[in-house]
Amino acid sequence: MAQASQRIRNFSIIAHIDHGKSTLADRLIEYTGALSKREMEEQVLDNMDLERERGITIKLQTVQLTYKAHDGEVYELNLIDTPGHVDFTYEVSRSLAACEGALLVVDAVQGIEAQTLANVYLALENNLEIISVINKIDLPSAEPERVKEEIEEVIGLDASEAILASAKTGIGIEEILERVVKMVPPPQGEDQAPLKALIFDSKFDAYKGAISYVRIVEGRIAKGTKMKMMATGKVFEVTEVGVFLPAIRIVDELKAGQVGFIAASIKNVKDTQVGDTITDAENPATEALPGYRQATPMVFCGLYPVDASDYNRMRDSLEKLHLNDASLVFEPETSVALGFGFRCGFLGLLHMEIVQERLEREYDLNLITTAPSVIYNVNTLKGDVVKIDNPSNLPPLESIVSIEEPIVKATILVPAEYVGAIMELNQEKRGTYLTMDYVSKSRVKLIYELPLSEIVFDYFDQLKSRTKGYASLDYELCGYQETDLVKIDVLLNGEMVDALSFIVHRAKSYNRGRKLVEKLRGIIPRQMFEIPIQSVIGNKVIARETVSAMRKDVLSKCYGGDISRKRKLLEKQKVGKKRMKQVGSVAIPQDAFMAVLKIED
Numbered sequence: 173m174a175q176a177s178q179r180i181r182n183f184s185i186i187a188h189i190d191h192g193k194s195t196l197a198d199r200l201i202e203y204t205g206a207l208s209k210r211e212m213e214e215q216v217l218d219n220m221d222l223e224r225e226r227g228i229t230i231k232l233q234t235v236q237l238t239y240k241a242h243d244g245e246v247y248e249l250n251l252i253d254t255p256g257h258v259d260f261t262y263e264v265s266r267s268l269a270a271c272e273g274a275l276l277v278v279d280a281v282q283g284i285e286a287q288t289l290a291n292v293y294l295a296l297e298n299n300l301e302i303i304s305v306i307n308k309i310d311l312p313s314a315e316p317e318r319v320k321e322e323i324e325e326v327i328g329l330d331a332s333e334a335i336l337a338s339a340k341t342g343i344g345i346e347e348i349l350e351r352v353v354k355m356v357p358p359p360q361g362e363d364q365a366p367l368k369a370l371i372f373d374s375k376f377d378a379y380k381g382a383i384s385y386v387r388i389v390e391g392r393i394a395k396g397t398k399m400k401m402m403a404t405g406k407v408f409e410v411t412e413v414g415v416f417l418p419a420i421r422i423v424d425e426l427k428a429g430q431v432g433f434i435a436a437s438i439k440n441v442k443d444t445q446v447g448d449t450i451t452d453a454e455n456p457a458t459e460a461l462p463g464y465r466q467a468t469p470m471v472f473c474g475l476y477p478v479d480a481s482d483y484n485r486m487r488d489s490l491e492k493l494h495l496n497d498a499s500l501v502f503e504p505e506t507s508v509a510l511g512f513g514f515r516c517g518f519l520g521l522l523h524m525e526i527v528q529e530r531l532e533r534e535y536d537l538n539l540i541t542t543a544p545s546v547i548y549n550v551n552t553l554k555g556d557v558v559k560i561d562n563p564s565n566l567p568p569l570e571s572i573v574s575i576e577e578p579i580v581k582a583t584i585l586v587p588a589e590y591v592g593a594i595m596e597l598n599q600e601k602r603g604t605y606l607t608m609d610y611v612s613k614s615r616v617k618l619i620y621e622l623p624l625s626e627i628v629f630d631y632f633d634q635l636k637s638r639t640k641g642y643a644s645l646d647y648e649l650c651g652y653q654e655t656d657l658v659k660i661d662v663l664l665n666g667e668m669v670d671a672l673s674f675i676v677h678r679a680k681s682y683n684r685g686r687k688l689v690e691k692l693r694g695i696i697p698r699q700m701f702e703i704p705i706q707s708v709i710g711n712k713v714i715a716r717e718t719v720s721a722m723r724k725d726v727l728s729k730c731y732g733g734d735i736s737r738k739r740k741l742l743e744k745q746k747v748g749k750k751r752m753k754q755v756g757s758v759a760i761p762q763d764a765f766m767a768v769l770k771i772e773d
C-alpha cells in the first residue's frame with residue numbers, strides 16, 4: 173500500500189500571547205510566496221475583526237505552504253494556527269491533534285510564560301516534535317541565552333539548537349522552514365485504506381453550507397464521495413474539497429496526511445461535529461478516531477436585550493454564533509428584574525467578553541450583562557445535587573446541606589521580586605499554596621489551588637497591577653470543594669433585583685455586601701425620589717445606602733437660551749440611557765451589574 177506523502181509536514185505554532193505567533197506565521201506565508209507582500213493583509217491568520225483589534229487568536233485557521241527545501245525537494249507544509257489565551261486551551265489541543273510537529277515560540281525578552289508551559293504540555297501529550305524558536309532577537313533587550321536556559325530548565329528540552337529568529341525582520345525564517353522539513357516527521361497513514369478524516373474545526377458558509385476543516389488520517393476523499401459522519405451516521409455527498417493558501421483553492425482530492433476542507437451542502441453545523449470522524453459510506457472504516465472531549469463552559473452570565481422586542485433577534489444571533497463556536501452554550505432565562513434573556517456559558521472571561529462584543533457589534537444588539545458566575549454544586553436535604561449557574565436560583569438556605577465550588581490549579585510565572593505580592597493576593601483569594609520553583613535565576617513558577625469564583629472576580633486585574641504586568645497565569649479545573657458560601661441579594665427601593673444577587677464566601681460576605689451598596693450608590697442615577705439600596709443575606713440586612721433625590725432638572729443647566737446646546741445635552745442623555753434597564757421604579761445602568769466585580773477585598 174502507498175504511504176502518505178513523504179513530503180508533507182503538518183505543524184502548529186505554540187506560544188504565549190504576544191510572543192509573536194501571528195507575526196511569524198505571516199513571515200512564513202510571505203517567505204514561501206503563498207501571498208505577495210502587497211496582497212497580504214496584515215496578520216492574515218487572525219482574520220476576524222475583533223481578533224485583529226485585540227490582537228489575539230480565537231478561531232483556528234490553517235494554511236498550506238509550498239516550500240522548496242535545500243535538498244531540492246518541494247514540500248507541502250500545513251500550518252495550523254492555535255489560539256494563545258488561557259480560555260482557549262481546549263482549541264489548542266484540538267489543532268495539535270492534527271499535527272506531527274510544533275514550533276515553540278518564546279519571546280527573547282519575556283522568556284517562558286504560563287501559556288508557553290501549558291501549550292508545551294499539550295504538544296508533548298500529542299507526541300509532537302517540538303522545535304524551539306526564540307523570537308524578537310532584534311530587540312536590544314533580547315536575552316536569548318537566558319531564554320535557552322529557561323527552556324532547558326523548565327521544559328527539559330534541549331535548547332542548544334533553538335533557532336534565533338525575528339518574525340519582524342525575517343531573521344531565522346529560512347532556518348525554521350528547513351528545520352520543519354528535517355525534524356517534523358511526515359504523516360503516517362495509508363491513502364489506500366478506508367477513509368478516516370478528523371474534523372478539527374467547522375464553520376458555516378452562506379454558499380457552501382457547513383464546512384469541515386479536516387486532517388485526513390487514512391484514505392482519500394474527493395468531490396462525489398459519499399461521506400459518512402461516524403458519530404451521527406448521516407451521509408452527505410461531497411461537493412468540494414480544497415485547501416487554504418490561505419485563499420481557498422479547490423483541489424481534486426485530499427489524501428492521507430493532508431489538511432484541508434470538505435464541503436457537502438450541509439445545512440446544519442451540528443452535522444459537522446468537531447472531533448467526529450468522516451469516513452466513506454461505501455467503504456467505511458470500522459473504528460472512528462479518538463476525537464476530542466467536549467469543552468465545558470466554566471463561566472456563566474445572563475445576557476438580556478435592553479429592548480425586550482430584540483429577544484427573538486437575540487436568540488437567532490446566539491444560534492448563529494453557536495454555529496461557529498460550539499463552546500458557547502445558552503438557554504432561555506427569565507429574570508424578574510431584567511425580563512426575558514439567556515443564560516450563557518463560556519470557556520472563560522475573555523470568551524465571554526468576545527461573545528458579548530460580537531453580539532453587539534455584528535448583530536447590532538444592545539445588551540445588559542449580569543456579573544459572571546461559576547457553577548456551584550448544591551447538596552440539598554432531599555439528597556439531590558443541584559447545579560447552580562445563576563446565584564438567584566440558589567435554593568433557600570434551610571434546604572441546603574452544603575455547597576461545593578469549583579477549584580482550579582493555577583500556574584503563575586513571575587519575576588522573583590513579586591513572589592510576596594502574589595502570595596498576598598492568593599491568600600486574599602482563598603488560595604492554597606502547592607509549590608514554588610525557580611525557572612531561572614530571577615523568575616519563579618508558583619502553583620496554587622484557587623477557587624474559580626475568585627479568579628472570575630477581579631483576579632486578572634489584581635495580578636496585573638500588583639506585578640506591574642509581569643505575571644502570567646494559566647489554570648485548569650481540578651475539582652470541587654465544599655465551602656461555606658452565602659448568597660447576597662440586593663434590594664433597590666425595597667424591591668429585590670435578582671440579577672444583582674451573587675454568591676460569596678461567608679467570611680467575605682459583609683465586606684462585599686457593604687462595598688457593593690457603596691458602589692451602587694455612585695452608579696445608580698438620581699431620580700425624583702430617594703432610592704434606598706440594601707444588601708441582604710436571607711432576611712438580614714447587612715448594609716444600606718441611599719441615592720438622594722434629584723434636585724435640578726438637567727435642562728436647567730442650559731440657562732434657557734441655546735436650543736442646540738439643549739438638544740446636544742438631551743442626545744447625550746439618550747446615549748447614557750441606552751444601556752439602562754428600567755427595573756420597577758428605578759433605572760439601572762449596565763455598570764451596576766458588573767459593580768460586584770470591581771470590589772476590592
Ligand SMILES: Nc1nc2c(ncn2[C@@H]2O[C@H](COP(=O)(O)OP(=O)(O)OP(=O)(O)O)[C@@H](O)[C@H]2O)c(=O)[nH]1
Binds near residue numbers: 255256257311341
Ligand atoms: N521587535 C519585534 N517585535 C515582534 C516580533 N514578532 C512579533 N512582534 C510584535 O509582538 C507583538 C505580538 O505579536 P503577535 O504576532 O500578534 O503575537 P501572537 O503570539 O500571535 O499573539 P496571539 O495571537 O494573541 O497569540 C506585535 O506587536 C508584533 O509586532 C519580532 O520578531 N520582533
